[in-house]
Amino acid sequence: MGERTDYGTVIVGTGFSGLGMAIQLKKEGRHDFVVLEKAHDVGGTWRDNTYPGCACDIQSHMYSFSFEQNPDWTRSFSGQAEIWDYLRGVADKYDLRKHIRFGVEVTGAEWDGETATWRVATGDGRTFRARYLVSGIGGLHIPNVPALPGIEKFKGETFHSARWNHDYDLAGKRVAVVGTGASAIQFVPRIAPEVGELHLFQRTPPWVMPKPDHAMPQWSKTLFQKVPGAQRLYRNFLYWLLEVRAVGFNGHPGLLKAAQKLAELNIRRNVKDRELRRKLTPDYVMGCKRVLIANDYYPTFNRDNVHLVTDGVAEVRAHSIVDSAGVEREVDAIIYGTGFHVTDGYDYLSITGRDGRDLAKEWRTNGIHTHNGITVSGFPNLFFLLGPNTALGHNSVVFMIESQIRYVADAMKVTERNGADTIEVRSAAQQAFNEEIQRKLENGVWTQGGCKSWYLDAKGVNRTIWPGFTFRYWARTRKVEPSDFELVSSRAHRDPAPRRRGKKIPA
Numbered sequence: 001m002g003e004r005t006d007y008g009t010v011i012v013g014t015g016f017s018g019l020g021m022a023i024q025l026k027k028e029g030r031h032d033f034v035v036l037e038k039a040h041d042v043g044g045t046w047r048d049n050t051y052p053g054c055a056c057d058i059q060s061h062m063y064s065f066s067f068e069q070n071p072d073w074t075r076s077f078s079g080q081a082e083i084w085d086y087l088r089g090v091a092d093k094y095d096l097r098k099h100i101r102f103g104v105e106v107t108g109a110e111w112d113g114e115t116a117t118w119r120v121a122t123g124d125g126r127t128f129r130a131r132y133l134v135s136g137i138g139g140l141h142i143p144n145v146p147a148l149p150g151i152e153k154f155k156g157e158t159f160h161s162a163r164w165n166h167d168y169d170l171a172g173k174r175v176a177v178v179g180t181g182a183s184a185i186q187f188v189p190r191i192a193p194e195v196g197e198l199h200l201f202q203r204t205p206p207w208v209m210p211k212p213d214h215a216m217p218q219w220s221k222t223l224f225q226k227v228p229g230a231q232r233l234y235r236n237f238l239y240w241l242l243e244v245r246a247v248g249f250n251g252h253p254g255l256l257k258a259a260q261k262l263a264e265l266n267i268r269r270n271v272k273d274r275e276l277r278r279k280l281t282p283d284y285v286m287g288c289k290r291v292l293i294a295n296d297y298y299p300t301f302n303r304d305n306v307h308l309v310t311d312g313v314a315e316v317r318a319h320s321i322v323d324s325a326g327v328e329r330e331v332d333a334i335i336y337g338t339g340f341h342v343t344d345g346y347d348y349l350s351i352t353g354r355d356g357r358d359l360a361k362e363w364r365t366n367g368i369h370t371h372n373g374i375t376v377s378g379f380p381n382l383f384f385l386l387g388p389n390t391a392l393g394h395n396s397v398v399f400m401i402e403s404q405i406r407y408v409a410d411a412m413k414v415t416e417r418n419g420a421d422t423i424e425v426r427s428a429a430q431q432a433f434n435e436e437i438q439r440k441l442e443n444g445v446w447t448q449g450g451c452k453s454w455y456l457d458a459k460g461v462n463r464t465i466w467p468g469f470t471f472r473y474w475a476r477t478r479k480v481e482p483s484d485f486e487l488v489s490s491r492a493h494r495d496p497a498p499r500r501r502g503k504k505i506p507a
Helices: 016-027 080-093 182-190 219-226 230-243 253-270 276-279 298-302 360-364 397-417 427-441 470-476
Strands: 006-012 033-037 100-102 106-112 117-122 125-137 156-158 174-178 197-201 307-311 313-316 320-323 328-330 333-336 382-383 421-427 485-489
Touching: 006 016, 006 117, 016 033, 016 080, 016 307, 016 397, 033 125, 080 182, 156 313, 174 182, 174 328, 182 197, 182 298, 197 320, 219 230, 253 276, 253 298, 276 298, 276 307, 397 421, 397 485, 421 427
Parallel strands: 006 033, 006 125, 033 100, 125 382, 156 333, 174 197, 174 333, 197 307
Antiparallel strands: 106 117, 117 125, 313 320, 320 328, 421 485
16 A cells, blocks of 8 residues: 555645644644655755854744744854754654655646645655645745856866755865855854865945844743743844834835944954955945844954955856956865845746646746735645745744744635635735735835845846735734635536636635
């Protein structure tokens, strides 16, 4: 007898989103689900990113599930290993591993209108069927590796920060780092004392604020363990401390300019050379690109073996890189700190919805459109977690994920309570949501700040960030509004009409 492949729900991924969705289903008494994970352990981005210095830039007590708080975080901002250990512990506590199929990569999904189910194809040739499909893959999992001219000639070692080669000994090596994003500012200070020479190729400098990191004292851990509500009170304090930053990002640049002064002071205090300070100072408004935090990044440029290169890569040769000014630098290894595919990270999706609609093709042609970043018109019973326009620049995305998993669970209840088989967002509701979001984003620093960032798609439209306060997102996703959706009864299986929409249930 073969392994079971029919379920009520298929969840893809075991990061915060996938694990959170699985826990929410169990809380709702729904145990008929499977979680498909291409790797061999849980953890998502915190499993995959193991580069030196990898850590979160949101305080640990906020960057964690509200229903599964950890009083024992060792630092205010935890490192990768501790966050990964937290996620593994959550999976064990809620007995999720029995629901997870490891080493199973989803390659595509197709809606079957006859049975009102999703057919989910996997790399090992199997097809899983489910009434509901929940994508928990997020947007930061496909490494962005630039096509450097002549890279095929290079004889040395190359790897992306998200695929760190721990078997390659960097000691004494001449290393080129391409990119100065969130990952690079963490690993560059860690490898600089080890390598012989480090050439950091910077296209656009980031704004880097001081990182208020510190070891969590034992008294606070004891307090959180022994006093009911103490950690929740601290978490609430962190939430509002972070949430107020949304004011600056959304149409009040004066607040960002004040913070920018602090960032400029951070550069002056930590970089000795005046010319280096000039090159490291951005020419755009803080917040236009992701604001980074670090205490050891700027001091790294005072090292004799660290060289900032602001002329782009013109050519890669067998053992060197030539910049656009014609300067050739011999290197043994190239490390990409170039982030991930975000706005174009959905292009690889092979999801076919109602009437043969190709999701990736539609989004490439018309831009990414969803409703609340979760549902898509034309794709019944499909839900995205941490989908388009739900990422944040000021607070914890775990807060957003918790809002979404409750919303998805409520959508399932609304469907079944109405005797329906499918739930699909109405095109008008989706359009209204996107018009509202883009109207707000037009006044935000991401559009008005004078830079080009990975928040924007190829047409310059922000398909990434949630504009405004997260408590407003929480409020709009507390309950599914039935009038925003079409609920279709089981007659859809037998309806001979070409679109097979079945009997619509009045909202």
